[in-house]
Amino acid sequence: MRKPKIFIDGEAGTTGLQIRGRLQGRNDLQLLSIDPAKRKDEAERKRLINEADVAILCLPDEAAKATLSLLENPQTRILDASSAHRVAEGWVYGFPELGPEQPERIRQARFVANPGCYPTGVIALLRPLVDAGLLPSSFAASVSAISGYSGGGRPLIEAMEGQGTHRLAGAYRAYGLELTHKHLPEMTLYSRLERPPIFTPAVARFRQGMLDFIPVHLWALPKKVHGAELHEVLAQRYQGQRFVRVMPLETYAQHHPVLDPQALNGTNLLELFVFENPQQEQALLVARFDNLGKGASGAAVQNLDLMLGLEGPYTYEYLGD
Structure with missing residues (x-):
């Protein structure tokens, strides 16, 4: 054959x-x-x-x-x-x-x-919630994210691993502070948002791994929504998917989580989290994956x-x- x-x-x-x-x-x-x-x-x-x-x-x-x-x-x-x-x-x-x-x-x-690395997690989190009407297409999204330095390609890898000019003197560097980024068009289009999110990426002193964070002020949404509803929509959307896992719902009162951005390195897996503080009517959407994998x-x-x-x-x- x-x-x-x-x-x-x-x-x-x-x-x-x-x-x-x-x-x-x-x-x-x-x-x-x-x-x-x-x-x-x-x-x-x-x-x-x-x-x-x-x-x-x-x-x-x-x-x-x-x-x-x-x-x-x-x-x-x-x-x-x-x-x-x-x-x-x-x-x-x-x-x-x-x-x-x-x-x-x-x-x-x-x-x-x-897809781009950062948009993969952002779209995976936002698109189902917009489709379900829990977030309006007018949702004023803010995305912060952190990536291993391999996201900068060969020049940054060589710099970080001892070849060429050292480009990251500290443990963490934010960039994209001019509020433009080549990933914004796909984030906006495929999340079905009317306007681009505010996107603030950062690179850190580890080779690969990624976290995307999207805060949601539940009290500011057009209709009342609970974190459990956000979680349920994501869980239903990705039920049976081989490479996307929706992790258990967490609340501030139950658990103080620590997320390692490198936990999925070497795989094609994407994990989605919903964290909630019911007293403050706030939720945090998080995606974790390997920026060189998924x-x-x-x-x-x-x-x-x-x-x-x-x-x-x-x-x-x-x-x-």
Whole structure:
């Protein structure tokens, strides 16, 4: 039986290496690889892209856009791991858990855009609550998030691990303080919000792992909502999902939780939490996942398998370097 051919364009980058690591050793795929000496050879890249059944683009945004001009084989499908096409017309958003119809849309699509890391948790939390009417589309969302330094790509990884210029002198750095970020359009569109959230990301001195936080002033919502209702909607939406877990409802009076952002590293899992302080009529929505797993390469492999109809037997765990 013929094995699907996969070409990772940009396999030497952080996401490309992680995807290749997850695919290495599988006997149901044929990985095409470019000679390292020809990585910048456009003719060789063009040949491999058009030989592949699926080409995975692990490139900067502008390079990903330019690569589409090399596409000549009408049978070659594209999975873009950059942020270039996440809200573009003609592309299917590669978050299979977005809704019941999304896996089939991904299976049938020629062009699939892999989600961004931060938006994966934000959309997973907000979209079901907006769909259910517990949060209005006009909800004034604020999102704070923290990521391991691998989210900064090779330059920051090399700096943090002793190569190049040291870029993070302390344990924690907030950024995006100009209140613009390339992830905002997909957060807004796929969460079904009328306006972009205020988004304040941060990077910390650990390699990978991610937490997204969304506070909710329950008292300010148009209709009375309890934390248990938010939790129930999320639990119903993701019931039976393989890679999304809705964790038990917690209240301030019951438990003082400590969340380790690195707990899901090496997996394709996404955990969703609802914490509530009933006395203050406040809730906190939290998503935890691996920014290189469900936030990037793990999601890419999940999408690839959907595109190829191979999603059955794999756990999408990757415990390599």
